[in-house]
Amino acid sequence: MVLLRQVQCIKSASTAVQAKWYKKLTIKFRVIMINIYFNSMCLSWNLSPNYVHLRSSSTSPAAVHAVKAAKRAWVKKELQQWYAKRNNIALYRHLLYTELTRSLHWVEWTVFDDRVRDLASDIAHKKFQTVKKKLLNLKKKLLPPAREETVSQILNPHTFHDKVINLSNHHFKPAESKLLEKGLKYCPDLKSSHNDFVDLIVDCEVALRREDHMIKSVIANTLNSVLKGEEGTSDGKPSARNQEWAVINSIIKSFKTANLVAIKADKGNSTVIMDHQTYIDKCLIFITENDVQLLKKDPTVRFQSECKTVVSEIKTVLTPKEKWEVIEMNPTPPRFYGMPKVHKPSIPIRPVVSGIGSPAHSLARVVGRKFVEHSQFRGKYSIKNSIELTKYLTDITPPKNSILVSFDVVNLFTSVPREEAVLLAKKVLHNAKTPEIICNELTSLLTTFASSHSMRTEFEDPFFWAPPEAPGAPSKGVNEL
Structure with missing residues (x-):
């Protein structure tokens, strides 16, 4: 007590x-x-x-x-x-x-x-x-x-991969390796200009105008110490921020000189460093083995025109504001890149096609939401994440000596036939007794963005490819069918 x-x-x-x-x-x-x-x-x-x-x-x-x-x-x-x-x-x-x-x-x-x-x-x-x-x-x-x-x-309940997996022949200095271990999302301390500090001082004066002199002195001393830190230490040594930027510049120089590339690993939070040519070869191996067709020109402009035409004909499903939102003003083709699978032999790449900024990206997002709203469809065998899986498993009493098995489908979405997927979505809408006009408009929109199947690679020229039977942009709800 x-x-x-x-x-x-x-x-x-x-x-x-x-x-x-x-x-x-x-x-x-x-x-x-x-x-x-x-x-x-x-x-x-x-x-x-x-x-x-x-x-x-x-x-x-x-x-x-x-x-x-x-x-x-x-x-x-x-x-x-x-x-x-x-x-x-x-x-x-x-x-x-x-x-x-x-x-x-x-x-x-x-x-x-x-x-x-x-x-x-x-x-x-x-x-x-x-x-x-x-x-x-x-x-x-x-x-x-x-x-x-x-x-x-x-x-030590978990065994993780190293934060930096260097597959190249280049050796980084200890300071460079330590900085690379902070990950690709690390944001270094940016250099501040004189105007930034002037704005900060003015903002502080406005915020503290009603405070007493003692509080203003505390803030002033804090700002003074920050300013001294920006200029470096008193013994002439560079500040910690300047030292970090020196290391960053050294890393950038090493990447340019040795022709390296840094990529996030497929599993975990590791950063994989490899030769740029090795990365290109792994991506081309995937493209070659999956019968990806080479296009003679970029189909983005033509597909953008198709999206505008179909959206302009919609009268019920989309509001005028949504019509404006689903059209990309400066569209780009979907971008292809690979993420190394460091947990597998020979370290193949996991293909990723980013549809952000493509003509059908915003359209697919809105259509997917509208499809779920009108059909009330809920995937019977789909889960949101591992937390939801744990919740379901707590209510199940498995038989004795049973084991949990997970099956991985190779190229799942690219193997889905587009025409059959659209017909199945239309059937779900009819079963939910959706009005005919809404059903027809949603089917028209699904057919439009499902026809988008081009992608761009930045390591080959020409760089426009079309994987067969590949859906264009992601659409939650429709994909769960």
Whole structure:
């Protein structure tokens, strides 16, 4: 319990002392939580920590069992003490939080609390790495080899591919590899111009015009430190942002010199680096093996004209606003690219045809939504994601010794005959007693965007291809048929 004298001591302390205590207790709280995790794992896997020293001169089964039970009781008692310490610290932190938020301005509190949390997170991360090594060492010492793999799977439940898979002969520097590991979506700190800082200062002056001088001083000091960071450190060394951009420029130069390409892997979040010519060869192998036909010219303009004609004839299904939305102003042909399957031998590519910006992309999206609205169609055997699959499986009691099997269809959508798919969609609309005019208009729209089956590759000239029986743009609901 929090004693009355301790509460009075906290309330009578100065703000600086309260802030010091809050920082100390926040760090201690995070460390205690890791100690609780360590002891909980020891109990879960019957591990004896090094601080537990119990021996018996007797080697009888009863003595061995008694020693094990005593060690486990020791760890439980230790865990109870850690929980008690955590609860007491939580009470003190809450009291300090109440006092500090009452005495500090919200800007001061936010800045202070963010710095304390960052410091506590860094210390807790180092502590967690140490605890993790301790658990692995205890596992090797005290558990038989048959259970080592099981415990390792619990402590490291997933085995992922490397963040960067380099299939080329080019060797990157450590700084370059570290930056590439951040992924293709990493956004580096952009260089700020003088006008950006002028705008920021003006915005701050407007926002703080009613605040007192002390708050303005805090903001001014923060802006001053940011400006100094932009200009570099005082000892003449470049700032961290400038160093990062130097590494980025080095990577760009390496990619141009060695003719490399960086692509996201098909599975996981890995970045695959390979020779550009190797990537082209893998894509051409897929195109050649799937009887893709070479077109003499780009059919995008002709297909755009067909879409406009069909949409202009629609009277019921689409509103005037939707008619304007489904027409792409500057359409481009669907773009073909490949994603390496690093989990398979020879690392083939998974073909992807991106229809974004193509004439039928927006049209297919709206038509798919309209089809579901008018037909009330719900795919009987389709699921949204793995979470929905888990939900369904919880209500099923599988037979004894049964296994879960997943079948993968090769080139599923490109193998669907377009004419039969449109006729099946029309049948679903009739079964739902959809008005004839709506049924005919939806069928006309489905027939139009289903005829779009060209794609563009950027590594061959001419670069327009047409896979046989390939649907054009994606359409949720229709695809589930």
